[in-house]
Amino acid sequence: MTTTATAAVLRAFNQPLAFERATVPAPAPGAVVARVAFGGVCGTDVHLHHGNLPIPLPLILGHEGVGHVARLGEGVATDFTGLPLREDDAIAWMSNITCGRCHWCVVAGERTLCEQRKVYGVNQRFDQFPGLSGSWADTMYLQPGSAIFRLTAGVTPQQAIALGCAGPTAVHGVLDITRIEVGDTVVVQGSGPVGIAAAMYAHLAGAAKVILVGAPASRLALAKELGVGDVHLDIELMPDPAERIRWVREETPGGRGATVVLECAGVPAAVPEGFEMAAPGSRYLVLGQYTDRGPVPINPHIITRKQLQVLGSWGFAEKHYQGHIQALPNLKRRFDLDRLVTTYPLSQANQVLADMAAGRVMKPLLVPDAAAD
Ligand SMILES: [Zn+2]
Ligand SMILES: [Zn+2]
CATH class of the missing domain: 3.40.50.720 (NAD(P)-binding Rossmann-like Domain)
Incomplete structure (x- = not known):
């Protein structure tokens, strides 16, 4: 497997994203390294790029991601629902990792309100371990505690991300x-x-x-x-x-x-x-x-x-993400989810931000390409 990754990095608000290389860490126990198939682009990314929300920089954008297992960390044998997980399996992952210890997580039982949530593509810095924490990249490091779902029942990665968050x-x-x-x-x-x-x-x-x-x-x-x-x-x-x-x-x-x-x-x-x-x-x-x-x-x-x-209603928790993944066979039977999607090579991440801001596309997806190297 490759030991370096390419990512689109936000270093300054309203400036073009920079394409940078980074070392892929070996997965710690409980973590998973994923090859990104599609990094979703959403209206929130445009707001993040404009600095409308308080976020740390530098940052790899991309809170919506699907792809394949590259390496499993020690102790990871199943996905979030208990299905066996192996290298090369197609997977989708939730963007948030809730703390599981605070008042909102434990007492109120409202994990969407957790104030210590880690959010990929939003509050995980590029210059701090593990670095590869956004899906606008060819590789992502899914930290221990990530809710990872193996795609089944003929659902493709593109269909799994067609509605994004x-x-x-x-x-x-x-x-x-x-x-x-x-x-x-x-x-x-x-x-x-x-x-x-x-x-x-x-x-x-x-x-x-x-x-x-x-x-x-x-x-x-x-x-x-x-x-x-x-x-x-x-x-x-x-x-x-x-x-x-x-x-x-x-x-x-x-x-x-x-x-x-x-x-x-x-x-x-x-x-x-x-x-x-x-x-x-x-x-x-x-x-x-x-x-x-x-x-x-x-x-x-x-x-x-x-x-x-x-x-x-604010965002979603594990049960909602799981509900969406489990509804996909039904959704795709009834609606042609692939029609929502427009794909762009990762190297056009700056173009995609402009097209999204102008409302020219419904659901853009970034696909890793050699040109971004
Ligand atoms: Zn919490
Ligand atoms: Zn989104």
Whole structure:
């Protein structure tokens, strides 16, 4: 096996990533060295590149990764679910390692709230051991405690990463927190990866109707082609929120509004608009506000009068990631996951950040190539 790796390294915010070489450490007991097949690119990476979040530098970006086992550390015989794990097995790994000892991990049982989480591609420095802690590289060092899943049932690495972190994020928010029920009328605000994943899981959970509200037209067209959403509203063609609210309500039984509204837009103004699309007695999930984009006026009277349940959901824990991996055979049977993906060679990591910032692609994936060496 190779003993050096190539990685795209963020050394200064808003500057081009540098392609650098690093030594691959031998895996310590409990660790796994992986060959990266695909490093996922997500909206968060654009924010990280711009310095919108407090992160240490230098850093290899990439919190979404799939690949193959290169070397197993001592004592690693199975994946997270107990399946035997061997060299060359196709695997997916979760981006977070929770501490397992704090109040949130142990007492509250809410591992997504752990404040000491290690997050690949976000808070693991390139210049500290083990260094190779992001998926925008040809090799990754998966530290002891990583939740690693062997891919089975004909699921390819590309399919396993086609929704990126949006997949397990939707499992947590849409299924675990909001608990979609058979027959629900569901509005999804936002047609990026989180909105697409949320709509897919709403369909799988038995929603009677999924109303997808988003933009740009290319993303809605792709959603339609994949069978994601039953009806689609392009907010660029209908820029007046009052008109959109009327349109959505007319799509719901009795014009009462949706029984579930899932905010996946990341725009603060989506929240008061979504309250108006919600039926009395319904559930409203705020899922898309990952970065703090400031306050927005809300009329709290609506929450009381409608008996609205307003919910929040932050990231995902092991059980949600595992749920997503185990749902993949079902998801791929129903939706052509490969259609979401655009691949780029790793050496074009700077181009991918620009394309992602411009919303030109749904799900870019970086594939290690010799040109990055
Ligand atoms: Zn913890
Ligand atoms: Zn992501």
